[in-house]
Amino acid sequence: MAQTRIAVIVGSLRRDSFNRKLADALPSLAPAGFEFVQLRIDDLPLYNQDDDANQADSVKRLKSEVKAADGLIFVTPEYNRSMPGVLKNALDNASRPYGQSAWAGKPAGVLGVSVGALGTALAQQHLRNVLAYLDVPTLGQPEVFIQHKEGVFDESGKLSESTRKFLQTWMDAYLGFVKRHG
Numbered sequence: 001m002a003q004t005r006i007a008v009i010v011g012s013l014r015r016d017s018f019n020r021k022l023a024d025a026l027p028s029l030a031p032a033g034f035e036f037v038q039l040r041i042d043d044l045p046l047y048n049q050d051d052d053a054n055q056a057d058s059v060k061r062l063k064s065e066v067k068a069a070d071g072l073i074f075v076t077p078e079y080n081r082s083m084p085g086v087l088k089n090a091l092d093n094a095s096r097p098y099g100q101s102a103w104a105g106k107p108a109g110v111l112g113v114s115v116g117a118l119g120t121a122l123a124q125q126h127l128r129n130v131l132a133y134l135d136v137p138t139l140g141q142p143e144v145f146i147q148h149k150e151g152v153f154d155e156s157g158k159l160s161e162s163t164r165k166f167l168q169t170w171m172d173a174y175l176g177f178v179k180r181h182g
């Protein structure tokens with residue numbers, strides 16, 4: 001039976017990114033029948049409209065990976081109360097040329113961990129605004145705003161049991177959302 005393919009986009013390029021650790025744990029929360037693929041965004045050019053007619057190979061790759069996905073998960077930190085520029089750059093690159101966006105119609109989930117008390121709430125809100133314009137439906141509830149502090153990850157850097165339990169509820173809701181859009 002065909003696998004349901006979920007493309008995961010991490011909004012941090014940091015080597016020891018908490019958000020990447022969160023993204024790495026996602027497959028273990030899903031039942032059989034789903035595959036998770038992390039999409040690379042660190043080799044994309046800074047978006048330049050002059051390149052629309054001649055997009056870089058990395059942009060073409062991202063667009064084809066997004067198109068091949070049944071669902072999307074964005075896992076992002078908050079930078080200066082918004083999403084990081086690298087994530088906005090990926091969204092812009094794969095949204096163009098006008099009329100040829102790769103994003104439209106893909107059901108998406110939004111997750112994030114940051115050190116601040118708001119746990120990426122404002123970054124997620126900005127991201128949801130952009131996704132709404134790109135015609136990407138997003139799961140509304142439950143919301144996941146994680147503040148990075150003791151107890152979120154265990155000593156080995158894996159999700160702690162309480163974080164896993166919390167995220168399991170989210171994953172069950174998200175996969176149901178993807179199936180409803182299938």
Ligand SMILES: Cc1cc2nc3c(=O)[nH]c(=O)nc-3n(C[C@H](O)[C@H](O)[C@H](O)COP(=O)(O)O)c2cc1C
Pocket residue numbers: 012013014016017018019020077078079080081082113114115116117118119120
């Ligand atoms: C440029 C910059 C801006 C930041 N702004 C915020 C912010 O607005 N809110 C917040 O909670 N954390 C902020 N942080 C701290 C991040 O939450 C922290 O660096 C986190 O580890 C980033 O996620 P990562 O571990 O996945 O890279 C900022 C960090 C950087 C480098």
